[in-house]
Amino acid sequence: MRNLIIFLRRYFNFFLFLLLEVICLIFVFRTNNFQRSVYLNSANGVSGKLYSRYNDVQYYFHLAETNDSLVAENLALRQQLATGFDQRDTSAVIVMDTLRKFTNDTARKLLSTEVRKFLYREAKVINNSVNQTTNFITIRRGTKDGIRPNMGVIGPNGMVGVVRTASENYAVIISLLTKSNGSTSSFSFSSRLRNSGEIGTVYWDGYDGGYVTMKDVPRSAKLHKGDTVVTSGFSAVFPENINIGYIDTFYTGEKASTSYTIRLKLATNFYNLQYVYVIENLLRDEQTRLEDSTRKMLK
Secondary structure, three states, rough: OOHHHHHHHOOOOHHHHHHHHHHHHHHHHHOOHHHHHHHHHHHHHHHHHHHHHHHHHHHHHHHHHHHHHHHHHHHHHHHOOHHEEEEOOOOOOHHHHHHOOOHHHHHHOOOOHHHHHEEEEEEEEEOOOOOOEEEEEEEOOOHHHOOOOOOOOOOOOOOOEEOOOOOOOOEEEEEEEEEEOOHOOOOOEEEOOOOOEEEEEEEEEOOOOOEEEEEEEEEEOOOOOEEEEOOOOOOOOOOOOEEEEEEEEEEEEOOOOOEEEEEEEEEEHHHHOHHHHEEEEHHHHHHHHHHHHHHHHHH
């Protein structure tokens, strides 16, 4: 207490000056419109900068929450994509029969021209490899979330891979970055040129994690650097028109060759993969059963 009194006595004149200065400024700003407007504008500018800095800091500490909300929003939008639905037959005969036999609510459901085929689930990537011959991605989703082997996986920008195994809380994805065995690739995908529609096969050659190869594209195709390559939709794993990559270079090899070999820059950045979407084909079992039974009949 004694030290405080000594301090106040020593700097009494200085504190008195500050007090009188503040009182004078208050009278000036209250009684003069011009000075008041200058003060308010300056104060708003300073406070605005302070609030901006505060919001920047606050935003930084909420990035994880923001990312989660964006992923959830993207998931909701993907569920509404037209590629997630198949078309139903709505002939006049079916319409009339339905209207006679069912209530309005039931008829409305049966008369729907669309039936959901693909269902999407978001998942957080917790482990990822890109420099191996066979690369795997681990996600924090498992069988209790509806994840099963052989489901397709995509990222925010394009194809990622296929679920290989799943436990109750986790699943392991075999990445698109899995080295092919050449023409008899054990891990390849049916693909299509978005602009012209020609079909080919995409696989990874094991060298660069940013590029894949597309083969069996006929020489009649008109190719341009930057053209987009997407999934063909011929498999039961991926919907059509999922981005795979963009044409970087292409060549024909031997003169007698009838097809192009194309180098694609991947749409997905596997070096910075944070979230993925697992795709469930709700009609897959029906499709595969029919295809298997047809093969057996032809043997």
